[in-house]
Amino acid sequence: MTNYPNGAYINHMVNQESTTKQVANKIAVALEAAKRSVKWLSDQSGTPYVTLRRQLSGKASISIGQIAVYADCLCVEPMTMLPDSFTALAGKEVA
Numbered sequence: 001m002t003n004y005p006n007g008a009y010i011n012h013m014v015n016q017e018s019t020t021k022q023v024a025n026k027i028a029v030a031l032e033a034a035k036r037s038v039k040w041l042s043d044q045s046g047t048p049y050v051t052l053r054r055q056l057s058g059k060a061s062i063s064i065g066q067i068a069v070y071a072d073c074l075c076v077e078p079m080t081m082l083p084d085s086f087t088a089l090a091g092k093e094v095a
Contacts, residue, residue: 019083021058023067026081028056030074044073 031041038056042049047066054060062070071078 016061017058019085020055020061022083023062023081024056024058027062027067027070027074030071030076030081034074034076036074041070041073045069 027041031038038052039049041047042052045052045066047055047069051060055062055066067081068078071081
């Protein structure tokens, strides 16, 4: 864990699998809130349905670019779909 001068802490023990699942869960929550289907997001984003299903099940990684596209399709801020470890320093200046 790193302690930054501004009081923020980052846990460096985050693994890719848990990060992928966390992002997938946030996308699924946004889909549900928007009352949209996986098929709809696939069509809107241009992501093949099978790929999107694998991403949402945590079996395939999701790039920052894909997060931005999904957020745009769902009319939410991309920051809401980022893993907690990415947002720990959001809005805080790091020296």
